[in-house]
Amino acid sequence: MNASxxxxxxxxxxxxxxxxxxxxxxxxxxxxxxxxxxxxDSDLEPETVEALVGALTEVADRIDAECIxxxxxxxxxxxxxxxxxPPPL
Numbered sequence: 001m002n003a004s005x006x007x008x009x010x011x012x013x014x015x016x017x018x019x020x021x022x023x024x025x026x027x028x029x030x031x032x033x034x035x036x037x038x039x040x041d042s043d044l045e046p047e048t049v050e051a052l053v054g055a056l057t058e059v060a061d062r063i064d065a066e067c068i069x070x071x072x073x074x075x076x077x078x079x080x081x082x083x084x085x086p087p088p089l
Contacts, residue, residue, distance in 0.1 A: 019067045023060040030056040 008016040037049040
């Protein structure tokens with residue numbers, strides 16, 4: 001599994017990773033586990049894999065929901081890709 005990450009260095013602080021990349025990584029890992037469990041020569045227990053996939057997906061969903069809740073609202077009261085910034089007049 002190859003993944004590239006956009007690390008952000010905060011001077012005097014920790015390295016940061018954008019939340020959308022974290023959730024993408026979690027969902028990709030869950031998908032990879034499902035594919036591995038479906039392989040004929042896999043020794044993985046389906047119930048265990050399903051539980052792990054469910055846990056990763058739940059964490060990704062919570063991160064997404066919390067990020068959406070933090071987005072500023074546009075004039076129409078909706079969060080948007082532009083961070084809620086209204087279009088120029």
